[in-house]
Amino acid sequence: MRNLSGTITVAALLIAITVATMTSAAAQKKQSPDLSGSRSILVEQGYSEDAIKCIECHSEKTPGIVEGWKLSKMALAAVSCYDCHVVQKSSPMKSQCEGLKGTNIYTSPMVSPKTCEKCHPTEVEQFSKSGHAYLASKPVIESEGMHKLMFYYEGGEFMGNTPGSPMTGTTHSAGCGLCHGSKIKLLEDNMPDPSTWPGGVGVRYPDGGIGNCTVCHTRHNFSIAEARKPEACASCHLGPDHPDIEIYLSSKHGQQFLTHGEDWEWESAPDAWEPGDYTAPTCATCHMSGIGELATTHNINERLQWDLMHKRSVIRSGERGDGEKGKILMDKVCSNCHSSLHTKSVRVDVDNAVALYNSYYDKAIVMKDDLKAKGLLKDDPWSDGFQELFYYMWHHTGRRARHGAAMFGPDYTHWHGFFQVFQVYKDMEEIYNWRIENNKIEEMGTVMSTGPI
Numbered sequence: 001m002r003n004l005s006g007t008i009t010v011a012a013l014l015i016a017i018t019v020a021t022m023t024s025a026a027a028q029k030k031q032s033p034d035l036s037g038s039r040s041i042l043v044e045q046g047y048s049e050d051a052i053k054c055i056e057c058h059s060e061k062t063p064g065i066v067e068g069w070k071l072s073k074m075a076l077a078a079v080s081c082y083d084c085h086v087v088q089k090s091s092p093m094k095s096q097c098e099g100l101k102g103t104n105i106y107t108s109p110m111v112s113p114k115t116c117e118k119c120h121p122t123e124v125e126q127f128s129k130s131g132h133a134y135l136a137s138k139p140v141i142e143s144e145g146m147h148k149l150m151f152y153y154e155g156g157e158f159m160g161n162t163p164g165s166p167m168t169g170t171t172h173s174a175g176c177g178l179c180h181g182s183k184i185k186l187l188e189d190n191m192p193d194p195s196t197w198p199g200g201v202g203v204r205y206p207d208g209g210i211g212n213c214t215v216c217h218t219r220h221n222f223s224i225a226e227a228r229k230p231e232a233c234a235s236c237h238l239g240p241d242h243p244d245i246e247i248y249l250s251s252k253h254g255q256q257f258l259t260h261g262e263d264w265e266w267e268s269a270p271d272a273w274e275p276g277d278y279t280a281p282t283c284a285t286c287h288m289s290g291i292g293e294l295a296t297t298h299n300i301n302e303r304l305q306w307d308l309m310h311k312r313s314v315i316r317s318g319e320r321g322d323g324e325k326g327k328i329l330m331d332k333v334c335s336n337c338h339s340s341l342h343t344k345s346v347r348v349d350v351d352n353a354v355a356l357y358n359s360y361y362d363k364a365i366v367m368k369d370d371l372k373a374k375g376l377l378k379d380d381p382w383s384d385g386f387q388e389l390f391y392y393m394w395h396h397t398g399r400r401a402r403h404g405a406a407m408f409g410p411d412y413t414h415w416h417g418f419f420q421v422f423q424v425y426k427d428m429e430e431i432y433n434w435r436i437e438n439n440k441i442e443e444m445g446t447v448m449s450t451g452p453i
């Protein structure tokens, strides 16, 4: 929707003045890059000589990156390659790109939130407190149980693949880590070890920065319009264990987005994106954006009441946020478009769905504890039908039921949710009764692992 030629000259002239005081690069002599041959952005001033060299050479060597960056608001503000990729000589991530060998300029392909923080301290602070930063990479970096799952089981070490061989790390580097984030290891030349970079939302950088802003603001456009669309969340929030995009698209809100979204105004300034620009909320509207009296937040935990991801749902507290406050804030989102009567009646449904799911869980855990006490659980949970089903019950079917109820996707609450929760539960009950009656574990696995997902 932006008019790319007309507005840009003016914006660059105005904003360049502000940015000049923010960056050392911009404080140097101002010139404009020679971009003849590629689409002109008509920036007349704002870049240092060194910054221009990056842009000019890279418009030949990596034109896609330069084209993407040129479309960004930051290009208009004269924030360039230099501001994000040049590092101090003392940086643990320092290297020199091919075009800079022999100069005294050091670069890094890795850009952590510590760099963004220089100009966006509020966003980085909120993001850092959220489940998208440290907590997101915690299970895949720090948990022994998850390491066994990723490398021993999914990486095939259990069937003889050499422990530690690159093949056994694939599910981490190309799977879990691309959503959750990895801990970047450096090679001798300070380049990132390919098995650890690039990474997901909670990446841990060698300079101490945690998190990856590009998961929602794809580089090098870094657009807020993009982050406001549900697609920005869909690469991670999907699938059998957290089908949030599927739930959203099949909800009434998604119906509005799919049928009218093309006409919505996506480019409004931060904190000025309000009903009228759109007729129904996206993921960002409910979880992040400023709306009515609420300001934008990069802490996605702030507006949540329940913890719907772990085995048993509880009201959020501690590192997961403040559930009582979260409910009040989320209700304020709805109040922009619905009556309090409507919001209350929806809330009752969510609370009841959580209570129903928890009641299945509480009965299942009693059976599991009893089997454990009587020595009737196998050490290897993945060749024990009862334990496999237990996992599907909370992690797949039970999560779907809870997320479906919270975000109004009735097919996920019911057919992919509670309908399957009850079936899995009944199978568990049958295995439990058999083991107690016979005082032994059945010889063959009773569960087809792909069955109940």
Ligand code: HEC
Binding pocket: 054, 055, 058, 062, 065, 066, 069, 074, 079, 080, 081, 082, 083, 084, 085, 109, 110, 111, 112, 198, 199, 212, 214, 219, 220, 222
């Ligand atoms: C606002 C900050 C910012 C600006 C401006 C910027 N980059 Fe980046 N760049 C990033 C981030 C963030 C990443 C992803 C880094 C990561 O995953 O650790 C990245 C990644 C890269 C990569 C490595 C990934 C790949 O796809 O090869 C290259 C090369 C790169 N940028 C070049 C450039 C060039 C050239 C420019 C100038 C035209 C530029 N960048 C401008 C922030 C920036």
Ligand code: HEC
Binding pocket: 050, 051, 053, 054, 055, 057, 058, 061, 062, 081, 082, 085, 086, 095, 096, 097, 098, 099, 100, 105, 107, 108, 109
């Ligand atoms: C004379 C050409 C030239 C100049 C000037 C130049 N680069 Fe590069 N740069 C390259 C080439 C070539 C590559 C390698 C691309 C590839 O791997 O395909 C590269 C790679 C990179 C990478 C990816 C990581 C790496 O080291 O391979 C980053 C980040 C980067 N350049 C940033 C910059 C920045 C920032 C500047 C300005 C301070 C700059 N470049 C100036 C040519 C140049």
Ligand code: HEC
Binding pocket: 015, 019, 022, 023, 073, 074, 076, 077, 079, 083, 084, 111, 112, 113, 115, 116, 117, 118, 119, 120, 213, 214, 217, 222, 223, 224, 225
């Ligand atoms: C040197 C300062 C500087 C750095 C470093 C910087 N930014 Fe920015 N950024 C700006 C300025 C100035 C604007 C405002 C541009 C405007 O509104 O026209 C901006 C705007 C943005 C926007 C809003 C774009 C829109 O569509 O309105 C996003 C998103 C963003 N930056 C993300 C990042 C990320 C992510 C990083 C780190 C990888 C980063 N920025 C690093 C200065 C910076």
Ligand code: HEC
Binding pocket: 113, 116, 117, 120, 123, 124, 127, 132, 201, 211, 212, 213, 214, 215, 216, 217, 224, 227, 228, 232, 269, 270, 271, 272, 273, 284, 288, 289, 290, 296, 298
């Ligand atoms: C989970 C997705 C997501 C991630 C991750 C994310 N952002 Fe954003 N960001 C958004 C959304 C959505 C908006 C637009 C909010 C609105 O509607 O005004 C936004 C807006 C912004 C803006 C515009 C000003 C504002 O606060 O509204 C800046 C600057 C920004 N983000 C920087 C960052 C930085 C820096 C990071 C990494 C530390 C980051 N973002 C990570 C989704 C994200």
Ligand code: HEC
Binding pocket: 130, 131, 132, 135, 136, 137, 139, 178, 179, 180, 200, 201, 215, 216, 227, 232, 233, 234, 235, 236, 237, 283, 284, 287, 300, 301, 320
């Ligand atoms: C690159 C993957 C990725 C993207 C993109 C992403 N998320 Fe997430 N999100 C995650 C992961 C991983 C978690 C689980 C964090 C944890 O382990 O605690 C999560 C958790 C959450 C949570 C629960 C908070 C908690 O306690 O951790 C919410 C709400 C959420 N995301 C909303 C969003 C929204 C809204 C967007 C898009 C604007 C989005 N996410 C984009 C990966 C992503």
Ligand code: HEC
Binding pocket: 230, 233, 234, 237, 242, 244, 245, 246, 248, 253, 281, 282, 283, 284, 286, 287, 303, 304, 305, 306, 307, 308, 309, 310, 327, 330, 350, 403, 406, 407
């Ligand atoms: C109409 C507002 C709304 C929209 C739109 C929306 N959500 Fe939600 N979301 C909620 C509510 C309400 C909850 C449950 C809050 C609570 O805990 O009481 C929730 C819960 C979640 C959770 C669960 C956190 C946990 O504890 O497991 C995630 C993840 C999430 N949403 C992501 C998304 C994503 C991704 C999208 C878009 C595809 C989206 N949401 C769209 C309102 C919304």
Ligand code: HEC
Binding pocket: 135, 136, 138, 139, 140, 146, 149, 150, 171, 175, 176, 177, 178, 179, 180, 235, 236, 237, 238, 239, 242, 308, 309, 310, 399
């Ligand atoms: C497609 C992206 C994606 C992949 C791949 C993925 N996850 Fe997740 N994971 C998520 C999201 C999104 C959530 C948040 C679910 C919710 O809110 O209910 C999550 C939640 C979790 C949680 C619960 C939150 C917490 O921090 O305690 C754990 C543990 C977890 N994932 C571990 C893993 C492991 C281990 C792998 C690989 C074996 C993996 N995940 C693969 C996206 C992913």
Ligand code: HEC
Binding pocket: 252, 253, 256, 275, 278, 279, 280, 281, 285, 286, 330, 331, 333, 334, 335, 336, 337, 338, 343, 346, 408
């Ligand atoms: C930007 C406006 C907007 C916001 C904010 C919003 N909704 Fe909606 N909602 C709509 C529209 C429009 C519909 C479709 C109404 C219809 O079916 O005619 C809808 C439909 C619904 C429905 C389907 C049932 C029905 O009334 O048709 C539910 C449930 C719902 N919203 C709950 C919520 C909750 C809970 C929140 C806050 C977490 C929320 N909405 C926030 C606009 C909004």
